[in-house]
Amino acid sequence: MPPSATGAIAPAAPASRVRQYYALTKPRVVQLIVFCAMIGMLMAEPSLPDWRRFAAASAGIWLVAAAAAAFNCLVERHVDARMQRTAWRPTARGELAPREALAFSALLCAAGCALLCGEVNALTMWLTLATFVGYAVVYTIVLKPRTPQNIVIGGASGAMPPLLGWAAMRDDIAVPAVLMWLIIFLWTPPHFWSLALYRIDDYRRAGIPMLPVTHGAASTRRHIFVYTLLLFVSTLLPAAAGMSGTIYLAVALGLGISFILRSWTLLRRYTDALSRRTFRFSIVYLALLFLGLLVDHYASAWH
Known part of the structure; x- marks a missing residue:
């Protein structure tokens, strides 16, 4: 899942070495990635999954996701230094040398892949x-500096966690996993563009062609609204496909209508504060939507 950055205040003095390395993993972003992967694991089984495989898969996915985050910080260290919301990162401040960040990323990736291959299955490791390659290389190096559609195309990689979780339990890819992937794929643009709207000066200063920079705020708000509508439709597909029931459908309808109203208000009457609230709501939205899917899953299984 492409990074959902939040504002941060630079510390007065360099953090400890452990904290510097930990910051490279983008903990909040990785937590959301692992959460979505866990939902995929739980949805793959009619009852509770084997806890050993569940734990190994969660740890392996965390390690590789953290490796991708660290590699992103390494590649974008000069860009991060020009942006207020990322200038605090240890690579941007020069507190960690490039070779240290690269070695840390490689170590995490190798450990995660070894764990997934040895304790889960080869399919999950390769996916x-x-x-990792899709986010750290294709998105970060190829797409982000070149096209305002970077977050859309790169979202294909960022939406992978439920597929990874499903594959970890079932050693295959099935329709329910693809539907969860589609939801995150369509969620990513309105989520990230809401951030880009009120951080436009950061992106303009860093020379990154995000949609608000290249096409303006009004066009970006229209894009957000359209994608929110597409997202709403995609969230109804699990119920239409028989993957979920009335509990999830009620949650999807309530959250979806709320998101549409927020994006409509953002379209009609823009303020930075409203854009910030929309961005933050989108994070809560995804968590509650997937929790609703999970509750419905177990309610049906145990009925």
Whole structure:
């Protein structure tokens, strides 16, 4: 899943070495990635999954996702230094040398892949490694500096966690996993563009062609609204496909209508504060939507 950055205040003095390395993993972003992967694991089984495989898969996915985050910080260290919301990162401040960040990323990736291959299955390892390449290389190096559609195309990689979780339990890819992937794929643009709207000066200063920079705020708000509508439709597909029931459908309808109203208000009457609230709501939205899917899953299984 492409990074959902939040504002941060630079510390007065360099952090400890452990904290510097930990910061490279983008903990909040990785937590959301692992959460979505866990939902995929739980949805793959009619009852509770084997806890050993669940734990190994969660740890392996965390390690590779953290490796991708660290590699992103390494590649974008000069860009991060020009942006207020990322200038605090240890690579941007020069507190960690490039070789240290690269070695840390490689170590995490190798450990995660070894764990997934040895304790889960080869399919999950290869899919997770492909996700690493999709985010750290295709999105960060190729797409982000070149096209305002970077977050859309790169979202294909960022939406992978439920597929990884499903593959970890079932050693295959099935329709329910693809539907969860589609939801995150369509969620990513309105989520990230809401951030880009009120951080436009950061992106303009860093020379990154995000949609608000290249096409303006009004066009970006229209894009957000359209993608929110597409997202709403995609969230109804699990119920239409028989993957979920009335509990999830009620949650999807309530959250979806709320998101549409927020994006409509953002379209009609823009303020930075409203854009910030929309961005933050999108994170809560995804967590509650997937929790609703999970509750519905177990309610049906145990009925």
